[in-house]
Amino acid sequence: xxxxxxxxxxxxKFLSKLGRAVTYAGAVVGAGALSTAQNTAAKxxxxxxxxxxxxxxxxxxxxxxGYGVDATKxxxxxxxxxxxxxxxxxxxxxxxxxxWVERYVYLEGETKPRIDSQHDPVNIEAxxxxxxxxxxNRYKDAKVDKxxxxxxxxxxxxxxxCVQCCPTGATYKTKDGVVLIDHKYCIGCAYCVxxxxxxxxxxxxxxxxxDKCTWCYHRITKGLQPACVEIxxxxxxxxGDLEDNKxxxxxxxxxxxxxxxxxxxxxxxxxxxxxxxxxxx
Amino acid sequence: MPKHIVRLIxxxxxxxxxxxxxxxxxTADTFYEFGHYRGASVPxxxxxxxxxxxxxxxxxxxxxxxxxxxxGSHKSVICEVCHGAAQGHPQNGKLPIPKDTPKLCSLxxxxxxxRPRTQPQVAVAQHSGGQQCIVCHNPHSPKIAATAxxxxxxxxxxQQRAAACASCxxxxxxxxxxxxxxxxxxxATYLARILAAYKSGDQKDVVMTPIAQPLxxxxxxxxxVYYATLSCVAPPSQSRVGDPVAGKAVAANCTACHGEAGxxxxxxxxxxxxxxxxxxxxxxxxxxxxxxxDPMMAGVTRGLSDTDIANLAAYxxxxxxxP
Numbered sequence: 041x042x043x044x045x046x047x048x049x050x051x052x053k054f055l056s057k058l059g060r061a062v063t064y065a066g067a068v069v070g071a072g073a074l075s076t077a078q079n080t081a082a083k084x085x086x087x088x089x090x091x092x093x094x095x096x097x098x099x100x101x102x103x104x105x106g107y108g109v110d111a112t113k114x115x116x117x118x119x120x121x122x123x124x125x126x127x128x129x130x131x132x133x134x135x136x137x138x139x140w141v142e143r144y145v146y147l148e149g150e151t152k153p154r155i156d157s158q159h160d161p162v163n164i165e166a167x168x169x170x171x172x173x174x175x176x177n178r179y180k181d182a183k184v185d186k187x188x189x190x191x192x193x194x195x196x197x198x199x200x201x202c203v204q205c206c207p208t209g210a211t212y213k214t215k216d217g218v219v220l221i222d223h224k225y226c227i228g229c230a231y232c233v234x235x236x237x238x239x240x241x242x243x244x245x246x247x248x249x250x251d252k253c254t255w256c257y258h259r260i261t262k263g264l265q266p267a268c269v270e271i272x273x274x275x276x277x278x279x280g281d282l283e284d285n286k287x288x289x290x291x292x293x294x295x296x297x298x299x300x301x302x303x304x305x306x307x308x309x310x311x312x313x314x315x316x317x318x319x320x321x
Numbered sequence: 322m323p324k325h326i327v328r329l330i331x332x333x334x335x336x337x338x339x340x341x342x343x344x345x346x347x348t349a350d351t352f353y354e355f356g357h358y359r360g361a362s363v364p365x366x367x368x369x370x371x372x373x374x375x376x377x378x379x380x381x382x383x384x385x386x387x388x389x390x391x392x393g394s395h396k397s398v399i400c401e402v403c404h405g406a407a408q409g410h411p412q413n414g415k416l417p418i419p420k421d422t423p424k425l426c427s428l429x430x431x432x433x434x435x436r437p438r439t440q441p442q443v444a445v446a447q448h449s450g451g452q453q454c455i456v457c458h459n460p461h462s463p464k465i466a467a468t469a470x471x472x473x474x475x476x477x478x479x480q481q482r483a484a485a486c487a488s489c490x491x492x493x494x495x496x497x498x499x500x501x502x503x504x505x506x507x508x509a510t511y512l513a514r515i516l517a518a519y520k521s522g523d524q525k526d527v528v529m530t531p532i533a534q535p536l537x538x539x540x541x542x543x544x545x546v547y548y549a550t551l552s553c554v555a556p557p558s559q560s561r562v563g564d565p566v567a568g569k570a571v572a573a574n575c576t577a578c579h580g581e582a583g584x585x586x587x588x589x590x591x592x593x594x595x596x597x598x599x600x601x602x603x604x605x606x607x608x609x610x611x612x613x614x615d616p617m618m619a620g621v622t623r624g625l626s627d628t629d630i631a632n633l634a635a636y637x638x639x640x641x642x643x644p
Contacts, residue, residue, distance in 0.1 A: 222362035222365075258367055267372070
């Protein structure tokens with residue numbers, strides 16, 4: 041090809057200029073990224089000095105949290121539900137919960153239980169407010185064969201379906217066994233809300249993100265109990281470190297015949313129940 | 322290699338490099354630090370401030386309350402169950418003291434199918450007659466501490482000692498006078514407690530104080546046992562102080578301790594059934610005025626009118642002293 045074609049020469053000149061510009065730009069951006077990466081590396085790697093993660097007093101490699109529910113003790117006072125919402129800034133409406141309590145009532149002559157929870161309209165009416173919760177005494181005069189309460193919450197599964205389906209890596213399992221949500225990376229697609237076989241997640245319309253129980257990660261990493269466990273007046277909720285043989289949860293699991301909800305789902309839950317009935321799923 | 326192929330390869334390499342740099346630049350710094358998530362989000366979540374503070378936090382200032390609460394039957398119910406989360410307290414002001422106690426207490430203590438049998442439960446409406454729960458129960462230590470101490474005395478010895486009491490309380494514990502109580506068949510635990518209170522000066526009475534002071538502890542036990550063993554059946558009182566039917570409605574407030582018909586479940590509290598009505602009126606008025614000191618009776622009688630008291634007395638007087 042001759043070099044005399046002016047159009048071709050102009051194109052070649054443009055391309056070579058563009059190439060040079062891209063290379064320079066790439067170098068500049070690359071250098072910037074490198075320096076940022078180094079900065080963060082410097083910030084998040086004091087592990088060289090033996091400091092722990094995620095806080096300086098708490099090392100997540102040394103714990104494996106577990107949760108127990110003794111349904112035979114639950115009195116259905118719903119203090120856990122109110123405390124959880126207060127502790128974790130859950131919207132004050134009747135249908136947003138990180139934890140909830142179900143009531144199962146078998147009436148005489150009926151084979152299936154009647155199930156209600158705190159957001160049932162009858163119970164909301166009994167409490168008189170969407171921010172306070174109470175079980176209405178609706179079966180007071182009925183002939184009840186059997187009745188009990190079952191507290192529920194996120195199971196912090198070993199193989200969580202919600203984590204697998206998240207498209208942005210906004211939900212994940214920590215090394216100490218807690219499933220968390222990064223609200224900054226959550227795009228609010230709510231796939232995880234659909235994926236959870238336990239219905240433990242809800243969509244937070246105020247923040248436009250998915251939300252759920254964290255076992256009060258900000259409390260347990262400070263040596264406190266989750267708010268619901270702290271507040272439970274009858275000891276129906278048990279929490280602790282499964283790595284520690286003497287912790288309340290280790291004793292609970294050891295001294296009772298526990299079961300989990302929907303074991304067939306393959307999620308391998310870490311909330312262990314005592315006193316469930318055949319119809320509780 | 323032909324020139325146009327070289328250009329193509331160069332372009333692809335350049336775009337790949339661009340994409341790699343862009344990904345490097347735009348991915349959060351800590352994203353793959355521990356896995357497919359932003360590592361920095363973990364300390365962000367762990368760093369949130371706890372809202373509920375635990376009883377240890379409250380203990381620092383409310384030492385006495387904490388001691389009372391932790392020794393009582395509500396020790397598994399932490400402060401923040403009733404008073405709300407303590408975050409920001411005391412800097413931002415006081416925590417609420419619940420006003421509507423029947424509403425609060427019924428959250429746990431309303432009798433309801435599904436609650437375990439071990440949970441203390443009452444039908445709130447019938448139990449308190451609409452009164453505040455704290456009239457009788459101390460919320461920090463709610464179990465009513467009427468310790469029914471066992472009274473072991475000798476009725477025969479008591480009978481001898483009782484000769485001095487007969488002029489007012491009758492030969493067989495049935496008072497001849499409407500102003501003085503019948504003692505026959507009364508709970509021994511209650512009798513011993515009251516006599517001891519007269520002796521110690523916790524309770525004062527112009528007549529009873531000088532009589533009770535010389536009594537020994539053994540005398541008190543013997544007297545209590547003696548009177549408790551006597552038959553309570555007495556001729557009906559002649560005086561009419563009020564309307565027993567109206568009194569029954571007021572008595573709904575008293576059933577938890579004194580039973581529906583004036584005979585309670587705990588022998589630390591007196592039987593009221595068949596008691597002298599004029600005596601009951603006097604005692605209730607003394608409680609209301611603070612002349613007889615009892616924190617529970619003071620609370621219960623505070624809201625009673627003279628008519629209420631008269632009706633109550635008539636109601637209990639009209640009941641049979643035998644269950």
